[in-house]
Amino acid sequence: MGHPPGQMEKSGPCLKGWSTRLLLPFVIESDIMQLETIILEFVKALAWPFTTLLLAAMFRKEIRAVLTRIRKAVLPGGVSFDLEHEIRETKELAVRIESSPPPPGRPKAPALPLTEANSRMIALGLTPTPSGLDLKYYRTIAASDPNLALAGLRIEVEILTRNLAKGFKIKYSETDSITALLRRLLDAHAITSDQFSLTKKILSILNEAVHGKTIPRWLAEEMIESAQVLVDDYLAWLSWGFGGGWSAQATVS
Secondary structure, X not given: OOOOHHHHHHHHHHHHHHHHHHHHHHHHHHHHHHHHHHHHHHHXXXXXXXXXXXXXXXXXXXXXXHHHHHHOOEEOOOEEHHHHHHHHHHHHHHHHHHHOOOOOOXXXXXXXXXXXXXXXXXXXXXXXXXXXXXXXXXHHHHOOOHHHHHHHHHHHHHHHHHHXXXXXOOOOOOOOOHHHHHHHHHXXXXXXXXXXXXXXXXXXXXXXXXXXXXXXXXXXXXXXXHHHHHHHHHHXXXXXXXXXXXXXXXXXX
């Protein structure tokens, strides 16, 4: 059955407008839900950074204490993060000193052999060392007892420091600390700033061994290797650092 033409023209637009009015609330509600979701996700994204900053501000003392404990935590092999940093800096200083040219104006002198190191020191009125400046002595000890090796090296470094002070005629007493002596040597330009820093760092680690901290063999060997740079410079000083220089002893055929 058909409808009159006029009726059809009226019913079409009315029905279309009615359906649009029915769907509009759902469309608006859907858009609002999407907007709410976007806002919620944005708030979530900001929540963690804000919360982190808030907690950091509230518990900054506690966090600082935890970070300090982590920094001093012991690594495998008994070495702390702090000590690991000291070892790295010690090695860098040793390399820098070893690669530095001799200071201008240093007198030329023949190399002093290790076999004559102690006799040379005795002749100059200095104190001989347990190793005779041959650090292989401590490397051998380190193979079985790293702590004992570093304790011996600590004594060696102290003797060398006091000998330097005596050789450069720097007044001191036996009760003066090694650090104080090193500072006087630096102020008198008897040692360089790098030699001063390296000696202090080596002594700091050697003191760890003397005070009972368990030292692994590899660390003992690292310290002996770094100390070798100082010993080489000291050995050269025994040749050029005194009036008249040094001449090799006559060999007996």
